Amino acid sequence: MEMEIVEKITNGDRRAAAKLITLVENNFSQAQDILKKIYNYTGNALVIGITGPPGSGKSTVTDKITKILRGQGKTVGIIAIDPTSPFTGGALLGDRIRMQDLSLDKGVFIRSMSTRGHLGGLSQATQATVKILDALGKDVIFIETVGVGQSEVDIVKVADTVVLISMPGMGDDIQIIKAGIMEIGDIFVINKADKEGYERLATEIEMMLDLNQNKRWRPPVLKTIATDNVGIKELLKEINRHIEYLKESGELEQRRRESVKKEMFDLIQEQWKEILSTFIDNGFLNKIVTKIVKREEDPYTAVEKLSNILVHSYTKGGVKSDRKD
């Protein structure tokens, strides 16, 4: 069954891909056995992160770029990560409707992921989904995510190129961009340039970028009106220019190495969490807690000892309550 699903995905079977993504979301450890086998078929897609505040036009921009790419014969995967959707467990209704015509296109695979309910962590699930779409044969994969908070930043860091979308009239929202994600943007887009305040925002962003001198790549600041398809071609041109830069400078490999490191770190953490909950039983833990509460031992020493025991006994079947520490 595993081999079958691998074969299906690498042959472009969308349903098989969708099934595996669901497995990734619901039962990561089970999905891992299949992910192991598809890894060899990945590494071909370009991954583009689209991030920015809610309502700035991320989905609209993604939709328009996708249409150009489709016109060039390229296939596209879109992973929309939605932090808010309380009831659908997927994309906001607006996204669905906006991207409906795309979802009829067999060359486009759209998947929305809820930020909730990922046992193995959202970042891990996203990385796995990128691989699945890559193995499915998608040339370009977009990750759309709201750029607030560290976890969002972590997610978008797996992308080769990060497009940061803002819009005029955000008021102090510019602070959010400054605080969290300014340094991860490779390309800055001011969307809704039909609205008042474009010039001021552009100046502010340019000024912030000026402070960041030690970069070999100076992020361009672009102007779009996504709903009218204005500036989208230019954006795609800049994305391609950035990819070229990444390749020539060796930064593409560097970024992918960082991304693998991060993924490994995530996986190790998750695995150890699992080990901890499986291998330390409650009776054993209670004994230690009693000692700590009675001030017979401090929690720091107790954890140090515990870690040592865990490392040594992991392969021998775990730490049981009858064990002496």
Ligand SMILES: Nc1nc2c(ncn2[C@@H]2O[C@H](COP(=O)(O)OP(=O)(O)O)[C@@H](O)[C@H]2O)c(=O)[nH]1
């Ligand atoms: N006026 C104007 N509205 C836009 C533009 N781009 C997107 N919108 C609208 O802004 C709203 C939010 O866009 P959406 O792409 O869903 O934003 P997201 O939340 O960042 O994905 C939608 O109603 C869009 O139609 C633009 O360039 N100008």
Ligand SMILES: [Mg+2]
């Ligand atoms: Mg959206």
